[in-house]
Amino acid sequence: MSYSVQHNLQLRPFNTFGIRATAHLACTLDDEAAVDEVLGLLREKGAAEVRAPHPHEITPNEQPFPRPLILSGGSNLLLARDLDEPVLLMRTRGRHVVEQQGDTVWLDVAAGEVWHDTVRWTLQQGYYGLENLALIPGRVGAAPWQNIGAYGVEAGERIDSVAAIHLQTGERRRFTAAECAFGYRQSFFKTPAGRDWLILSVRLRLSRTFVPRLDYAELRTALAMPGLTAVQVADTVEAIRRSKLPDPAVLGNAGSFFHNPVVDG
Ligand SMILES: Cc1cc2nc3c(=O)[nH]c(=O)nc-3n(C[C@H](O)[C@H](O)[C@H](O)COP(=O)(O)OP(=O)(O)OC[C@H]3O[C@@H](n4cnc5c(N)ncnc54)[C@H](O)[C@@H]3O)c2cc1C
16 A cells, blocks of 8 residues: 655646645555545544654644545646645556457556556557547546547547545445446536546456547548558647647646537537
């Protein structure tokens, strides 16, 4: 079990806008067991009793236990104030195959894994389906939260299920894709009831056969070539994205604020 606790942590390095805001209590969670431990302490004793494995890292802080803010890559939130509620920094790691049947492969990926690194890792393994979603900032646990999407593909199409823990009760549950209720930049986890759940890991359903998705005109034009590979799709998506949006590491931003219009019929 591994986690660390800090008081009065400056969150500027943890959000892509680079906004200054202080977290009175921040817990960096490095594995799933730490999630249980920290939530249990918050639930039973309040923030004052959250103890780091190395006690010199904290000072006592008398706070109640309001719903924590889950902070992953910090690329889709605007910190408008200092935070009295506990902040949980998701840094859990791990990717492994849980099942293979024919061409289909199911992978569990920990919420704290970086999304883009995961996309590239799947391509290296020969697992296809995420190539259009290359270079979306953030971590894996946030992908179902707003059903990230780009260049004609949404994460929800590749998510088989999501493992989560209830922030208040500690109940663990696996949500099927149907229960995740994915919509355009939308999911159950974005609803008032869904915000009580911390996503622990995401089960992806990918394919060993590459089927290009070139619905997006810019991709279709750039990739009209024989023998197209998934890596070429990811490389092209990356190149287009880099030409359009500034790197948040250089210029603070949170991508596009606007949803594409949804046109019925
Ligand atoms: C330059 C740029 C380009 C972008 N392009 C795209 C794009 O093409 N498509 C797209 O869909 N988005 C895009 N985004 C938005 C952003 O990358 C995604 O929404 C991404 O999924 C956010 O991930 P994060 O780890 O940074 O989440 P955070 O900003 O840390 O969190 C976002 C929300 O999710 C919640 N959350 C995070 N992790 C968890 C968890 N484990 N369990 C429960 N709740 C959680 C947080 O509490 C918060 O409410 C872009 C952003 C930037 C800065």
